[in-house]
Amino acid sequence: MRFAHVIAGAVRYELAMQLRRRALWIGYLLLGALLSAAFDSVLRTPNLPDSSRATSVVSWAVTCNFLLTLGAGLLLADRYRRDRETRVFELLRTAPAPDWVRLGGKYVGAVSATLLPILIIYLAGVARLILLWRDATLLPLAASAFVALIVPPVFFVGAFSLACMTVLWQPLYMFLFVGYWLWTSLNPTGLAIPTLTSTLLAPGEQLVVTGYFGLAAPYPQDVGFYPQSSAALATLNILALLACAACALLGGLLIHRFLAEREGAAG
């Protein structure tokens, strides 16, 4: 591929830059400690609902997805804007590599780096479960739960954080994103307003939880979070999220080009 080396370079650079951000580690350290303490207290609860070991691993992945993916979306919100603030846009525009290569490299590199602290927090919880039951056979399930339940939503929100920031003011985007995240995570049981929960467009991936991992509602009031599903529907849920991410990136690229042309004309 003609631009493979440029993409690889952009990915490497963005990955390193995101990994060196103190904000990434401090933010996740604080929330990871809180989440792990809460998880630990749940495991110590004497009247815990009767759930299998596999269910506990998948539930931990779902919890990490709810809270840590939200953080990923927020942390990625300044990656596009940064290039504008540091005024490297004009410089990069003179380079022979096209803009889609740079945007793609930025997306893959920054999102992959953001996945690392999430993976560490997730593995800490999995290690806690493995030590509790002295059962290392849970590792393959934990790995597949991470790949199916956490990786696609992080790439999904990452694409929107890059694309929306081409036009939106940062605090407004952050507020709208947190509001969206809350809305798309509402329990649909008995809810008056419509929500994306348990649909193909849900980043909470409820269809994957039931379709791939076969979980059932532990409490009657949670039945809305556990829709009827199949492996095909679960796969479709993941593909729909990735397709939305691709559309968002494409939209972001077109807006970026439009703005660049307008700025060029103005200059």
Added chain:
Amino acid sequence: MRKGVTRARYELRTLGPSVLALPPLVVAIFLGVSLLAAYNDAHVSQSAALVHHDLAAGVLYLLEFGIPPVAGLAASQLIAHDPAKELHLAVVRPYRRTMLLRLSLFGLWTLLVAAAVSIAASRTGYWLVTRQAPQDQLTWLAPAVWCIGLGAVLALALRSTVASSTILGMLWLGELLLRDYFLGNAALQKVFLFLTIVEPQAAYWLANRLTLVGMGLVLLAGTALLLRNNEWLLGQEA
């Protein structure tokens, strides 16, 4: 006196309509969603009591859950982002005073919006809080002061608006997700932001509110201290 008013007007213009529009925007969004829910209830259950309760709950969610974190996000943005920071640091008037004036003006505006909503709700019978006045106003005042303080101090301490907003955002929804953990822990229940929504009759409600106000004031004092350090203010995260 006149000079002070002119100065305040100037700083309000510097804040800009985008920052000042955030609290009213939250009000519009929450009331819009509450009206939609009430409309749905009116058609599905046709129970006037349920419609009334939905609208009143919407107001409570707006005041305790909606406005405070958004005020925190805006505070972190305005305290750390001044395009002419270097210039400000070189003039006679201390930068700290300018930024604290801006933060105070924004805080005052947020509190005015929240107070107007709560007064309108209590006058029209949509006020669910059963605490005595004026103690009931701590429902929104305590989390608002806490979030503004945390947003501002984190933006300066971490030298990153995004980091501050991320921690605030994750705490916002994290407290909802981990509410049983917070309420079951004697120390954490004192800093639970949404106590009136989740546990309105809790015996420690007042202690929780006063703790949040106290912590908020300490965080604001930390913000003032960090604003004194010019070298620290000039560096920013990549």
